[in-house]
Amino acid sequence: MNKNKNTDRYERMKKTSSVHMAMEIKKTLKETIEDFPNNPEGMDYFYKLVSIFTEEKKINTNGKKVIATTCVQVPTELILAADAHPFRMCSGAYSTDQIGSEYLPAKTCPLVKSTLGMMHLDFYQVDKKPLAVINPTTCDQKRKLGEISRDLVDVPHYPLELPPTKDTEEARIYWQKVVKRFTKYIEQITGNKITRQKLKNSIRKVSRAQQEYRKFYTLRKGKPVIWGKDSILITNTYFYDDIERWTLSMKKLNKELERKVKNKEYITNARSPRILLTGSPSIFPNLKIPLLIESLGGVIVAEEFCSTSRMLYDTVAVDEWFMYDMVPALADRYLKPCTCPNFTPNKDRERRLLEMIKDFSIDGVIYQTFAGCQLYDMESRNISKLFEKNGTQMLLIETDYSPEDHGQISTRLEAFIESLKTRTHI
Amino acid sequence: MNKIKTYIDNANVSRFRFWVQLVTFILFVYGGYWGISISQNLPIFACPYDHATGGTCYLISLQHQLHITWANLFSWRGVAILTSFGTFLIFFLVLNKAWCGFVCPVGTLQDWITKLRKSLGIRFSRYEDSTFKYLKVIKYIFLLWLLIVPLAIANSFFGLPQMSHDWFPPFCTICPTRVIMPLFTGDVSQLIIDFSSTPSLIMTTLGVLAAGLFLTGSFVKKRFFCLFCPMSALQYLFSKIAFLRLNKDGNKCTKCGNCYRVCDVGIKEIADDITSKNIVKDDCMLCLKCVEACPEDRCLEVTFLKFPIISATEEGFFKRYGTDNKELKDE
Structure with a gap:
């Protein structure tokens, strides 16, 4: 089935990449743990969880079927309700970014390249190959990823049709229908029926996770008790x-x-x-920017990323706990409050950022865009105009997964953070 | 004080509402048996065709008062209309639209029919957005109808002949409440179709049809009848100055749409409007389900004369929606 896979070259690629990836993770973990004193004890669980990847171990899924997702808009409750283990595949590894580069145009975003590389080499973080990859039709690159991966990945690809706008009633109804069809698809590939009770339980499970996340989120509104790099790592393990x-x-x-x-x-x-910190998402082991910021004396107290708050903040409310109301409720939750820049208009993201700046007493915003991530790049224009009006300091940084721009970014970040320090009178 | 506020914010308002509704239902459907008669100008459908009612709907009083000649209208008899209206207004201003959500027996009846449907596991239906926009106008048409017809019976408009008295009372005769509420005291007399004259035939037929529509409609659609209720239209004219209010802080809203999802009457603005402070719309019945479903601290808040009564809180939300998962073990 896969012409590209049964070659010596593929095997060699797999071997070297796995060594590179282990090194990369080891290095990031070392910087994350050792360069920062007094990390909370509670972080040990999360450090340990990601450290198993350096030993070529995988997350134990307890014999469950696995379904992969590539964006934040997939209603994972449905996957959980079908007794399967959902896992989000978005990758932050530079080693697989290099693999993906072989098959994608040069100006593709590193996240997409890295994810493709990971799928191609079967480097899943869980101990089993997924039954399918659920790919919401968000940005252009994610949309085309599925087609390009057809010859490179031997897992079926399911495009989940996300509308390009979310404010109209038409978009909402359309998306509800898409999610309804998706429910049937999950039942079909897992062979498990999603019952009312199971779905209710899985909604509650996610709700419990959200409750804890929101507690954590609120704690960070006060004086800093945890580093941002840890927060990003925690949400990545989710x-x-x-x-x-x-x-x-x-x-x-x-x-x-x-x-x-x-x-x-x-x-x-x-x-x-x-x-x-906002913009293109930082995903472990790509903690380059957060680690730099915090080693230079800043402290990240909030992130507006699809890998962090956007994934876990907004909740589901159901009026009648039957399939006919639960499924549309889930659909609403994954569409309406989402601040992904693929939506137009995306005023909600602007409002959200302003509210976060107020709630978290933010001194400065660092806006990260990945080279090739056009949507975040374009949206940075309006956001920076908005901040100008609002009097918020913002630094726009274009970067990717490679370590090469480390020095140059470090200089810019240092200057920015120093300028913030003079404002906060340290 | 703070403890009391937290207790209220975490409370299960829907359960509280259920009990209030039960008590007020008994009061306004059977209250007459204990000699209770609260007022004749209540802002709810407490129907006097039910001989045991504990109070009277203001609309029937209003129709009777407007059955008046022009000469009388501007004489001392007109003052009665004003005092009656004043009483209605005072009642209304205290609770605002919460009369509909907590007190109105017809609303309660619809909520019970919804409960019955739920217990059978049958899905509900919603109007499409565009349909909803047209349908919500009907209640204002009913309101105009019930204001104009009594005057047209007593007077001649522009030299036209006066309308027959058989059209009277123009709304009550077609109101499903007239047919249904007496049934609770075993009175089936309102089920008749009156063949004595053409207007009577038309009106009583419409009334019985409306009753049938009421029962089937509220079985498939939550608060089916409230969308057409002229009392709701009349109330809304004064809702802006009422003491009890539902406020929204648009900056705190993430547009998650939880409030819209649980809204029995399908008010979209509750989720999408991020500029208005006063968020009570004409179909709102202040049942406060939206406040229960909102996870943002103080994004939605109910105030009485600016004093906060209940606010949406994250803690309250998770109390109601998240934590009773028995499958999750604690440590």
Whole structure:
């Protein structure tokens, strides 16, 4: 089936990439853990979880069927309700980015390249090959990914038709129908019926996870008790971890952080510049920008990323706990509050950022765009105009997964953070 | 004080509402048996065709008062209309549209029919957005009808002949409440179709048809009848100055649409309008399900004369929607 796979070259590629990936993860983990003193104990679970990838181990899915997703708009509750293990495949690894580059145009975004490389080499973070890849039709590159991957990946690809706008009633109804059809598809490929009780339970499960995440989110509105790089890593593990285990670990961490708030044990100088990070998502092991920011004296107190708050913040409310109301309710939750720049208009993202700047007492915004990520790049224009009016400092950084721009970005970030420091009078 | 507020914010308002509705239903359907008569100018459908009602709908009083000649209207008899209206207004201003959501027996009856449907696991239907826009105008047409016809019976408009008295009372005769509410006291007399004159025949036939439509409609559509209720139209004219209010802070709204999803009357603005502070729309019945479903702290808030009564909170939301998952073990 896959012409590209049964060759010596493929095997060699797989071998070297897996060595590179382990090195990359090891290096990022070392920087994440060792360069920062007094990381909370509750983080150990999450560090350990990602460290297994350096030993070529995978996340244990307890014999469950696995379904992969590539964007934040897939209603994972439906996958959970079919007794399958959902995992989000978006990759942050430079080693697989290089593999993906072979098959995609040069100006493609690194996230898409890396994800394709990962699929091509079967580098899934979970211990089983997925039954299907659910790919919401978000940005152009993700949309075409499925077609290009046809010859490179031996997992069926299911395009989930996300409308390009979300404010109209037509879009909402359309998306509800798409999700309804998706429910049937999940039942079909897993062979498990999604019953009313199972779906209700899975909604509750996700809701519990969200409750813990939101507690964590709120804790960061105060003086800093946790680094942003840790927050990003935590939400990344939600991509593939068992949801109940993740929720419990989160609960433990929250308890510890609450204690730290009470005892005023801050992670760094309580007057360090408070940074909001937004734009193209930072995904482990690509913690380049967050690690740089925090090693230069800033502290990321909030992220507006599809890999963090956008994924876990908004909740589902159901009026009648039957399939006929639960499925459309899920559809609404994944469409209406989403601030993905593929929607037009996307005023909600502007409002959301302004509200976050107020809530988190933000000193400066760092807007990351990946080279080739056109949507975030284009949207940065309006956002920066908005901030100009609002008097918020913003630094736009274009980067990718390669370590080459480290020095240049470091200089720019340092200058930005220093300028914020003079404003906050440290 | 803060503790009380948290308790209220975390409360299950829907359960509280169920009990209030039960009590008020008994009061306004059977209250007459205990000699209760609260007022003749209530802003709810407490129907006097039910001989045991504990109060009277203002619309029937209004229709009777407007059955008046022009000469009398501008004499001292007109004052009665004003005092009656004043009483109605005072009642209304206190609770605003919460009269519909918490007190009106016809609303309660529809909520019970919805409960019956739910227990059978039958899905509900919603209007399409475009249909909804047209349908919501009907209640204002009914309101005009019930204001003009009594005057047209008593007077001649522009030299036209006066209307027959058999059209009277122009709304009550076609109101499904007239037919249905007496049934609760075993009175089936309102089920008749009156063949004595053409207007009577038309009106009583429409009334019985409306009753049938009411029962089937509210079985498939939540609060089916409220969309057409002229009382709701009359109330809304004064809703802006009422004491009890539902406010929204648009900056805090993430447009997640939870409030719209749970809204029994399908008010889209509750989720999409991020500029208005006062978010009570003409079909709103202040049932507060939206406040229960909103996870943003103080995004939706009910106030009484600016004093906050209940606010949407994250904690309250998760209490109601998230945490009773028995499958999740604690540590």
